[in-house]
Amino acid sequence: MKVLVLEDDAEIGAWVQSGLSRAGHTVDWLTNGKDALIAATTQDFDVLVLDRMVPELDGMSVLRAIRAAKVRTPVLFLSALSEIDDRVEGLQAGADDYLSKPFALTELEARVAVLGRRNMPAEAPEATKLTHGDITLDLLKQTCTRQGQAVDLNGKEFRLLEALLRAKGRVQTRNMLLEKVWNINFDPTTSVVETHLSRLRAKLEKPFGDTVIRTIRGAGYVIDSP
Amino acid sequence: MLSTLLEPVRRLWRLSALRQALILTAAFLIVVAGAAIFAVFEVREAMDRRVDDRLEARFESASKAISAGTLSGSQDSASSLERIIFLPAGMDDAEGYGEEGTFYEDDLVPPQGRFRGRPREPWIFYGGPTEGGWLIVGQNVGEPSVFDEVLASTFIGIGWITLAVALAFGLFMGWRTQRRLSEVTRVLEQAAQGDLTARVAPQGDRDDLDRLGLQVDETIERIGAALEQARGFSANIAHDLKTPLTRLRIRLETALMAEGDRADEIGAALEQADKAIAIFDAFLRLSKLESGTLEQKFEPVDLADLAQGLAEIYAPVIEDSGRTLKSDISPAMINGDPVLLNQFMTNLIQNALRHTPEGSTLTLVAEQGVFGVMDDGPGIPEGELSRVTEPLYRLDQSRNTEGAGLGLSLAKSIATRHGATLLLSDAPQGNRGLFARMVWDGTGRKNREKTNLTKL
Numbered sequence: 001m002k003v004l005v006l007e008d009d010a011e012i013g014a015w016v017q018s019g020l021s022r023a024g025h026t027v028d029w030l031t032n033g034k035d036a037l038i039a040a041t042t043q044d045f046d047v048l049v050l051d052r053m054v055p056e057l058d059g060m061s062v063l064r065a066i067r068a069a070k071v072r073t074p075v076l077f078l079s080a081l082s083e084i085d086d087r088v089e090g091l092q093a094g095a096d097d098y099l100s101k102p103f104a105l106t107e108l109e110a111r112v113a114v115l116g117r118r119n120m121p122a123e124a125p126e127a128t129k130l131t132h133g134d135i136t137l138d139l140l141k142q143t144c145t146r147q148g149q150a151v152d153l154n155g156k157e158f159r160l161l162e163a164l165l166r167a168k169g170r171v172q173t174r175n176m177l178l179e180k181v182w183n184i185n186f187d188p189t190t191s192v193v194e195t196h197l198s199r200l201r202a203k204l205e206k207p208f209g210d211t212v213i214r215t216i217r218g219a220g221y222v223i224d225s226p
Numbered sequence: 227m228l229s230t231l232l233e234p235v236r237r238l239w240r241l242s243a244l245r246q247a248l249i250l251t252a253a254f255l256i257v258v259a260g261a262a263i264f265a266v267f268e269v270r271e272a273m274d275r276r277v278d279d280r281l282e283a284r285f286e287s288a289s290k291a292i293s294a295g296t297l298s299g300s301q302d303s304a305s306s307l308e309r310i311i312f313l314p315a316g317m318d319d320a321e322g323y324g325e326e327g328t329f330y331e332d333d334l335v336p337p338q339g340r341f342r343g344r345p346r347e348p349w350i351f352y353g354g355p356t357e358g359g360w361l362i363v364g365q366n367v368g369e370p371s372v373f374d375e376v377l378a379s380t381f382i383g384i385g386w387i388t389l390a391v392a393l394a395f396g397l398f399m400g401w402r403t404q405r406r407l408s409e410v411t412r413v414l415e416q417a418a419q420g421d422l423t424a425r426v427a428p429q430g431d432r433d434d435l436d437r438l439g440l441q442v443d444e445t446i447e448r449i450g451a452a453l454e455q456a457r458g459f460s461a462n463i464a465h466d467l468k469t470p471l472t473r474l475r476i477r478l479e480t481a482l483m484a485e486g487d488r489a490d491e492i493g494a495a496l497e498q499a500d501k502a503i504a505i506f507d508a509f510l511r512l513s514k515l516e517s518g519t520l521e522q523k524f525e526p527v528d529l530a531d532l533a534q535g536l537a538e539i540y541a542p543v544i545e546d547s548g549r550t551l552k553s554d555i556s557p558a559m560i561n562g563d564p565v566l567l568n569q570f571m572t573n574l575i576q577n578a579l580r581h582t583p584e585g586s587t588l589t590l591v592a593e594q595g596v597f598g599v600m601d602d603g604p605g606i607p608e609g610e611l612s613r614v615t616e617p618l619y620r621l622d623q624s625r626n627t628e629g630a631g632l633g634l635s636l637a638k639s640i641a642t643r644h645g646a647t648l649l650l651s652d653a654p655q656g657n658r659g660l661f662a663r664m665v666w667d668g669t670g671r672k673n674r675e676k677t678n679l680t681k682l
Contacts, residue, residue: 009469009472009473011473011476012469012472012473012476015473015476015477015480016476019476019480053461053465080461080464080465080467080468080469080472081460081461081464081510087565088523100507101468101469101471101472102468102471102472102474102475102476102499102503103472103475104475104479105476105479105480106479156542182539184539184568191543192539192540192542192543195542195543195546196542198546199542199546216482216489216493217489217490217493217494217496217497218478218479218482218492218493218494218495218496218497218499218500219479219482219483219493219496
């Protein structure tokens with residue numbers, strides 16, 4: 001995918017560029033709002049990543065101008081301000097997603113991927129079953145089996161496992177899981193994810209004596225591809 | 227029941243312009259009544275004086291006629307509104323002269339010298355010695371009650387007209403003034419709620435109310451400008467601090483992904499970085515709330531729905547921590563910011579989890595006018611209640627627990643933002659523990675009487 005990144009900080013910009021490139025995207029990295037506006041309205045991008053506070057023309061103005069020019073490229077809005085203030089404003093101005101700084105690179109990559117997929121032609125019909133090794137998740141019946149035995153998961157545990165299985169091989173941060181499973185975008189400060197994850201583990205891993213979900217301290221959780 | 231019926235009246239009475247109109251009307255009516263009483267006395271006295279003058283004149287002319295010999299006995303005027311009675315000397319018994327008038331009785335036997343009196347309504351008599359006897363002149367002044375009635379009905383008429391005109395005029399003027407005052411009030415209320423876009427915008431500079439409006443507009447304008455500046459500051463601070471934090475985080479994250487053996491250590495560093503970031507975010511949030519630079523995003527919210535959602539999210543966390551979660555929830559619609567309200571409740575839950583021992587019970591309370599968390603933990607010592615919402619203030623015993631001591635400060639700001647007050651008190655009904663919640667007016671007052679509360 002072709003991604004435009006507007007970020008004035010040289011170090012952050014470079015890391016974002018290399019991170020997204022590693023994930024297989026072509027990245028155009030610009031450091032001021034005016035250039036970004038020109039680029040976004042004259043070239044085709046799959047996703048725009050806009051930082052709010054940049055020289056010349058701030059990210060919010062760029063976003064508004066782009067939308068006013070009827071450019072519908074998905075926009076991921078980055079902001080140093082805390083989420084309670086900026087989130088809504090960014091989304092109202094026409095952003096498709098929002099990420100507050102400091103962010104996890106994994107999360108940025110994941111969000112860019114999701115936004116990019118939005119503009120893709122319809123994929124093959126969605127699978128009704130997710131499998132991973134001896135684990136099968138039936139999305140229609142909302143059941144989970146492992147080694148042929150039923151694993152009795154409640155709603156949140158099921159969705160937690162589903163989120164991890166769908167992102168197989170990619171690290172899911174706490175924030176990403178909170179949004180996907182609980183649909184919340186405020187900081188719950190307590191160990192909501194950890195609690196559910198340990199319950200999920202008690203049902204999914206303990207009886208079988210192995211580890212399916214890997215915890216990466218400081219980063220998040222991942223189910224590794226076999 | 228009565229108070230609910232009287233409430234609209236009280237509300238009307240609180241409108242100063244209307245009250246003034248009513249008071250003014252009452253004052254007018256008092257003046258009219260005073261004028262009526264004054265008029266009755268004045269008119270009566272003037273009429274009496276006129277009658278006296280006439281009687282005196284009649285007396286003199288009759289006296290002269292008697293001297294001239296043209297009048298020898300009593301006579302009635304044609305209208306029978308006037309009588310002249312002559313009592314020749316020696317005839318001191320009045321009974322002897324009674325055939326002409328029924329008014330004539332013993333008590334009218336003239337005393338010595340001139341006299342005046344009205345022994346019998348509606349007659350006034352004036353009399354005294356004259357040549358050859360006694361002369362009495364009398365005049366019928368009519369029924370005084372008739373006269374009073376005319377006067378009374380006149381003034382009642384005037385009273386009604388005064389009432390109608392004064393009230394209509396007063397109410398009209400009052401309504402106009404009130405409307406302008408209400409506009410100022412509305413704008414100020416909106417500003418207090420954080421919406422600085424409203425303006426009174428008076429249509430000129432005609433009077434003091436217009437000037438008040440202009441002043442209010444100017445004040446709000448200035449506050450807006452100051453806030454805009456503050457917003458800029460906090461954005462700059464956020465940007466300046468978050469940039470290095472973002473660099474730090476990305477570096478750590480990249481190192482974590484690349485490094486095999488020291489991953490755990492790097493992960494631990496990342497966790498600490500995230501904690502610092504979370505505290506900084508909380509500070510930023512608090513300063514924005516406190517300074518009013520946070521844009522208001524209110525929408526209708528059911529507190530019960532919020533509490534329900536939070537109960538679902540936190541139930542497993544609370545259970546696994548060895549505590550029990552209960553809910554005391556009934557529908558309560560308010561206008562609020564759901565994100566902030568969630569944050570509020572989250573902070574209180576967090577607080578309760580930190581400061582209660584295992585085995586405690588947490589109760590989420592959401593009902594009309596109350597939104598908060600009750601626990602049955604050790605509570606907060608009496609003297610500390612008011613201090614715990616100060617940013618960074620922490621009880622000595624909790625110094626070693628996690629957190630930056632911002633939770634309750636944030637909760638207080640969020641409560642204030644919603645026009646509510648954060649109340650911390652002992653759990654009700656003499657139970658141990660802490661009951662922290664935001665309350666809206668009315669409910670708060672009621673509760674304050676019941677329990678020993680600290681208003682924050």
